[in-house]
Amino acid sequence: MVEDLADRTRDLYAEAEARLLGIIARQLAAGLDAPGWVERKLAAIQQLRRASQAVVDELGKAVELEVFDAVASAYNEGHRAAVAELGALSDDARRLVDDVTPNAAAVDRLAQETVDVVTSTHRSILRAVVDRFRAIVAEVTATPLLGTGTRRQATQDAMRRFADEGIRAFVDRAGRRWQLTSYAEMAVRTSVARAATEAHMRTLSDAGIDLVIVSDAPRECPLCRPWEGRVLAIDGLTGERTVEVEHAIDDGRMIPVRVAGTLDEARLAGLQHPNCRHAVSAYTPGLTVPEQATSDPAGYEAGQRQRAIERHIRKYKRREAAAVTPEAQRAARLKLRQWQGAMRERLAAHPDLRRLRHREQPGASNLPEQRTEATPEQVEAARVWSGDEQSIREMSDDELAAAEGSRLLDDRARARIEAEADRRDLDDLLGRVRPGGTLAEDLTPFSDTELARAFGHLDDGDALRVMAEMDRRDLATRLPGVSPDLVGLSDHDLAARARGADPDTLALIAAEAGRRDLLARLFPGGQLLGDLSDVGDDELAWCMQYATSEELFRIAAEMDRRDAVDLPQPADAGDAVEDLLADRDALAEAMAPAPDPEDWGRLTDDESFAAEAAALAAAHTDEDGDEHDERHTITRREARALYDEYVYRQYLQAEDDCNGYLLNKKAKTAGINPATLFSGPARIAYARASDELKEWWAEHGRLTQAEFVEQVTGKSQRWADGARKNESDQQGKR
Template sequence: MVTVHVAGSLDEARQKGLQHPNCRHSVSAYTPGLTRVDDAEPDPDGYEAGQRQREIERTIRKYKRRAATALNDRDRAAAEAKTRQWQAAMRQHLADHPDLRRNRVREQDGAGNLPPEQRTPQRGQASQQRPEVTPEQLDNARVWSGDDRTIREMTDDQLAGAVGSGPMDARALARVEAEADRRDLDDLAARADRLFPGGHLAGDLADVGDDDLAWAIQHATADEVLRIAAEMDRRDGIPLPPPAATGNAVDDLLADRDALAEAMDPAPDPAGWGALADEQPAHDEAFWDAVMKAAAARARGEDGDQDERHLITRREARALYDEYVWRQYADAEDACNGYLLNRKAKAAGVDPGSLFSGPARIAYARASDELKEWWAEHGRLTQAEFIEQVTGKTQRWAAGARHNESDQQNKR
């Protein structure tokens, strides 16, 4: 094990002045036990030599600017002569101090600090254009070099753009992730205080946004979920038409479907809901136009007849039969006060819902007297009879089913 004494973090060092303008320090990885750190020694002579080099560079730039902006050939020639004189002084200075290196960029107009459009190209030299820096790249640089306060001042979009605009080391990514976690926790705490003051769902949900309501469902009790659902129904609910009451169960079922389709306009009617099941919905007018055309094609016969029962297929009729059975079962249970089975069937654990489909002889053998009276008034259809009525096409087994139903009624 290697003991490492840490004087401070990089952020703390920057706050104390590290990496100030013209700072010559650099940052690199340090591995305890492997990285060798040499003790820094003062070099006043080297510093003075470096400052003299900067002075010569500034003077060269000055005379290059004079040559570029001269109004006549005499002034230009004089400025160029001075430029060559100071360039010779630079060569001599570098020869006297071998540790120094010449950086010709520093001798150009602007020394690399001016934007490209403000630089003055030298004679015979093309203008060098810098690539444009995007706002995301600037944010990336802020994450790299800024402190924790800088990270907190950046918006979520700025942080996301900074991460996606260029490479980041583990330290910078960790700072972004830590800030994102802090904001998420703060947002969750604020949302919880707003939606669940005192640990219970707020009393008034009228001003709560849809996203907040969806989030609240995940943390609400069963009673609170019902309140949230009621609020969502209040916002998005539409007045539904009253149930049809023609006296015929099949006609009522089809009439209710038509009324529901009208209430849901411009969505397709129930016959067209699955017409585009293989297509991915798109939130544009073209998608809904296609839906309406498909629905219209399914709701119109060759002769233009709009009677829905002549357009329903046998497959759709079988699906509708399940709905018919459930409705008959619910109505009968309500009318008979729940007494749907006779004693023998109830003792055998027969499912009362099974009485509303299948052979009549089995259903009547298990039904209570109250249910038989209800059937005598409202009827009972097998799947074959229902498909025949809905599609308008004769079914092979429908006649036999009607005969069996009549026999069971006559036995009573």
């Protein structure tokens, strides 16, 4: 099923070997009969090394891509083969198994192991080429001196032997030297077989199938012959045994099955060795009928003879490529035709054999075919398709973009690229939002979308800051002069929108940029500046739009500090009402009263406003044009408002003078508020007042609201006389 997947890798090494042989042959043949041939050949070793190094470098690049593709394809072939065998499962179960993503990590591991094994021989290829070249030069130099032949004959003989041996750059643990092409083919074929088998067994195990049956392959080898048609367990106990399993379609019915051992046990005994033709498939109890295995030793011998003929054909094709003289080329071509005739005779005698012409080709007529180099998109697509998550993480953004542009990827592979791109975008965003693990001081450069995406990755304290920033943006969208559609954009998006914008849009963008600059400067870290002394009045007023209640108090305190004036000393004329009015007038004068209404009324274009200002100015002027005294224009309503201030001042003064003893024992027990004693009927106040307070009233007086209004406005009040009589009566009772 996956045997042909290794062919391309074998052809790559065959082409490389042919190229190297051709390089050596051409280098030796140049100036073969000229004097000083030995010196020139030894001096050309560096040139030979560079040419060989170029071949090996290109070979390494091509092999890595081919091996990853081959192993990934083999793994998927094994996976699909297992799904096809699950006919006894329900449609839903088969669909579930078919949707399982092949184990990318296992594919990558198998492929990388194979690449490492195969390319490990590359280090010794150059050494083998250079050493063989030196040996041939030395042999050719010695032969004419011994009188056993000409230099040309010696060169041809040495190259013929080199072509027969091939580039043997690998020695296994048994001491056997492997030819480069044979070793690469064996390693890759073994790897793709492992990948297909592992995917096959993994998929069957996931579906709950733990028994498999070995196929009956033609021309089986002696190692595999004992296992043909036998049932094996995917895992479990080793050794031959009989197990009871449930019938596949007859629920509750148990049937005995003879198990020859486990799959690993059979492999250790030789089953599924390199180039093995046997496969295993799902065994369905009660439905699968084991085939009667037939032994074919003669077929095996015939197949082995065909392999030998193929080796001879390849041998003489290599001799032809390495020929230095025309005579050697003709001799190699004649022997090649003889062995090709032997192949035709073998196939005629054994019709069951198939001629595999690709196994006879070390190269394309000894001239390696033009190979289309893999594009960067194809290379990166292969890495995405066959690699695991770590492989994708190690790819750069440019490599992922190259893979994305390839048509080789399916939807699942593209989803992996998108997931990795999203992960990188999130990491980049968190790196900008939380540089050094600490939330950025200024959050205004980030868009609403970016803050929302990072929100789930922040701790509680940082999350509160982000929520405060979002609240501030919601508030900004309702403020005049702010464009709502620009508030939620990042600085990058804002700059992008500015490119090519019309003048009106540019003005809005500039205003938004200025707003963000002010926020970043006046609210670092989302909090109002600690020191407001250097903030201008206009900017301080602008801050009030975004300030919290506590920050508003700070702004107000700063404004009070700037607008502070020297307040006059409290009046102390001995009359509480006169003192109150005098303090009121002094405070109004100290606070710089507004200019004449006629002056500021003229500054407006509103005629009605100007008319009202003129009328107000007239109200403050008498018939002679003199301004009225503001004290004499106090209305009863204003007087009642002033009375509250009078009462409060009297209460504070009395409490200070009486050391807090304002209530008698009974009133204090009843929980009376002492402030209520300074207004209302005198009889109630004196009934609750302490002796100290009564003495204080006798000295400073106690006015009811009617008395206060009468005194302030100069207009008599009908309740004032009664209030004075009650006060006098209460004083008389003392």
